Amino acid sequence: MERNERLFYKLLIDNVEELLPVVYTPVVGEACQKYGSIFRGPQGLYISLKEKGRILEVLRNWPEKAIQVIVVTDGERILGLGDLGCQGMGIPVGKLSLYTALGGVRPSACLPITIDVGTNNKKLLDDEFYIGLKQNRATGQEYAELLEEFMTAVKQNYGEKILIQFEDFANHNAFDLLAKYRTTHLVFNDDIQGTAAVVLAGVVSASKLMGKDLADHTFLFLGAGEAGTGIAELIALEMSKRAKTPVEETRKKIWLVDSKGLIVSSRKESLQHFKLPWAHEHEPVRELLDAVKWQEIKPSVLIGTSGVGRTFTKEVVEAMATNNEKPLILALSNPTSQSECTAEEAYTWSEGRAIFASGSPFPPVEYNGKTYVSGQVQLYT
CATH class of the missing domain: 3.40.50.10380 (Malic enzyme, N-terminal domain)
Structure with a gap:
């Protein structure tokens, strides 16, 4: 160069x-x-x-x-x-x-x-x-x-x-x-807005493979910073537009977990302003695995924006696969070392049923005689 x-x-x-x-x-x-x-x-x-x-x-x-x-x-x-x-x-x-x-x-x-x-x-x-x-x-x-x-x-x-x-x-x-x-000024924040646009496109495309509409999903995020809240808000806005319902209602289908656990209404006094729209009525939940398993949540889409590697554990992926025929798992944190799980882990632990994409690229995965080529949802963000 x-x-x-x-x-x-x-x-x-x-x-x-x-x-x-x-x-x-x-x-x-x-x-x-x-x-x-x-x-x-x-x-x-x-x-x-x-x-x-x-x-x-x-x-x-x-x-x-x-x-x-x-x-x-x-x-x-x-x-x-x-x-x-x-x-x-x-x-x-x-x-x-x-x-x-x-x-x-x-x-x-x-x-x-x-x-x-x-x-x-x-x-x-x-x-x-x-x-x-x-x-x-x-x-x-x-x-x-x-x-x-x-x-x-x-x-x-x-x-x-x-x-x-x-x-x-x-x-x-x-x-x-x-x-x-x-x-x-003519400005945008790539982490809040750019990432959200690309991830929304990925979720819409994956929904077709899952045989679902966007409104049929329940979303669970690990990470409630710029990327997580930015993606969540754009998904809520798109759901609101399609269903012609207030965005306050579509936000209720989206749950976020931060370093202190599930974001719920009892935590409002201590939350940063950008997390407040996601503080739903629910009892406190400390661990991601418990949030995945919780009957009232049972996410069909799991999105990682935590910046912490290997947080989508075997138990978490298996729980997603138990609740969904085709769970959508997006491990978006960059670089590769910080990815919430690898492509191989997602496909192996879900017995080849997961639809997986990541922030950094992973090589194709061989599982049970089939080759899985994962997407890169954050390729340009």
Whole structure:
């Protein structure tokens, strides 16, 4: 890519299925973890907390002027790997390669940006090769003022039509940024909205294989962050649209489990605002397995957005297979090491009856003389 950009994109476009796992998940996660030690030169633009007050000037230093799309991160929640600080630059770089390879956007019109406000990752702070600010993350007013200056400068420098994609921000900032700027800028949050659109498409397609309509399903999520609540809301909206019923009613078919157990109404006082719509009337349930088995829930679709690997255990998958002839199991957390289960585990533990898709790719699985090729629901998100 650094030596011959035209040849790089020719190779990528002609071999897109083979090379996407290298350009993006799962390899991009490993690249971000090692970014400091493999760094040879900036592929995107870094905006540091120390440049507050001069962000417009920094943007004008970028050699390309006709920018159409910006993918920006602050590196606080990279895939399921957590806070990688400014080493998260691999995500905007990789994502914009997909804009070109799959969307036909000129590479020169794409700008990867990492906003460096520090990191709370002690391992990185102690690493001599870490390339970012060696301080704990800026928060509160200082953080908000920096982002406000950035968003204003981007529009001032590139115009009203510049597309800004928020990528891998932590929950507490992601929802606030989207709510604040969605009416003044052309923005979207990939983790909240992009993932939801692709997963909804996957669920609709899988429903045809299951012989069900969307409204026939009961959904259970493991993970109630940006991805989980974003997917849940879009599914509820689509169910509402199809059934012509209020979205408040269709939300009752969707249950979420977070680190403290099933989200229920008795927990409302302690829940973050984006979890409140999913706090249904039910007694507390601590474990995922118990939620899967519970008579009042009995999900037909199990979706993992937890960022915690191997949480869809043998017992959980077997319970899904007991309750459903064809259970739909979506283990969406990235990279592969964080996937809730593997394709082989899903097919083996369900005796070949599961419909399975994942966030990172898995090889075909042989089971009882049949080859199962799983889908990749989050391929581009």
